Amino acid sequence: MTTTPEFIPVGALGEEFASDSNALEENAGLGGSSLTLRFPGDRVHECTVSGDSTVAWDGREAQARVTSIRAGVYLLDFLVGGAVKESLSLVLDTAGGQATLVAGYLPNAEEASVAALEKARAGSDLTGVRVEILHGTIDGLAGGVPHGPTKDLLGLRNRYRYSPHEVYEHIYLNQDFYTWHCLQGAESGLADTDRCHYIKIADGLYLFVWREKIVPTLGVILIDMERLKTDGKILGYRGFDFDDYVNFRVGAVVDVLNETRH
Template identity: 30%
Template sequence: MTDEVNLSDTSTWLPLDGLAPGFDASKAELSDDLDGRTFTIVDDRGTRITHTFGPGTVSWSYEPGESDPTTATSDTDDCEVIEVDRDLYYAQFPHKSLPNKAVTLILDLRSGHALSVISILGQASLGKTAVQMAFAPSLIEGIETTGEAPAPTNELIGRRVLWVYSNTHAYEHVYLSPHWYTWQCLAGPEQGLADTDANTVWRIRPGIYVFTWREKVIPCGSVTIADHRDQKAIRSHGVLFGWDETGTTPTHFTFGAYGRLISHTTHPVEFDPARPLDR
């Protein structure tokens, strides 16, 4: 009789660096559209961050506004840029001087809006995941501002989506509420594993969303941008950031996935998970 695998024994779950091989098979081709160009984003505190892109790099300069306690600084980091849609770019760069911090920058050159997601890797504690995230909407200097600014959204709630990352890796996501989603591995080294973790979703353009999650078992988090406009051919681009198996070295890698809507649950109004919490 074959020994049954104990899927509930989280001590046997793969570390983040164990998942990496082959997980990036569906990653999009990198874009050089921004090479040689400079963009300055300004948030509501008056903080200005200037980004100059080069082949595989970004040089940035951080000038805090009056209410921003962050120290002024600048550096050059390795950077990957992906074109999500026309005039919409996803830039991902870990800080080499602060290896426990990674930045995702969404630039919408059509609307003049930007969104920065700063992922900070620390240690998990009761009620706190290892990766914490900060979201900073901004405006791009020199581009006329049009349309709606990026903002948190409940538009994914109720959707169940199949995501295929490679010929080996496939997962499904069920978007439960403004705070929670459930994932299940359907194929790959984590097959049979599932959990419910914290998520945050922002709307960037109609049908295009930044979807982030923070896992509690594996010390990692992810920032993705997904185009849901064609629900039979969804496309996403993202990063995973967390500790390696030793728990001492940050692991950071980008990936892509192809998705499709499996089902969509519609709750009665009185039981809508997006309604304010009864407390």
């Protein structure tokens, strides 16, 4: 008789990822920076980062995590809002003057409980996790190559070792979907195919965003295919009661298992 692997809440996953993590240490390189970020449609955001990684985003303060996977490129991640949180992740290329903003939102309990068949019938995404991805510039800095969608990762099958006890593989199927599979760890045996987005930041450096449909989850990571390293975050609800959020760091060592070209 076979058993069915059980999906766990994101809070429990975060606890498993907390020990012996391969995530990057925080970087102080943005401390004391005040940045004006300009996006299409005359959209402007003001962002100030203090030395203790407190960020002021259009006047709203939050505690942020700042890392740098490659010289001059920073990932700035934080949550704003009250009972309902907005996830904000910024990739800032301070040398090239380019910026990408990922704003993410989790569904509430009612939205997450809508059956997949009903969503399919309505022609909507099966996941209730929503994102807005904007590409823009850092005011006052010299212009580099704009960030934008890419097909560079399609066909790759990568293994990600997040810690000695948490290992996953990703298969990048097409521009809209990828498959994840837990090889070792708290979700061992689980796998699914979910919505995703691929952004090229620089040669060999990519922003990968995914939105899971069964347990509402938002993932935002930078993948450096030259360094074979990733760093980013996972956002979700602490439990299945939708009462509290967790937003925890993740980072992995990368192995390329194979590549398929159709």
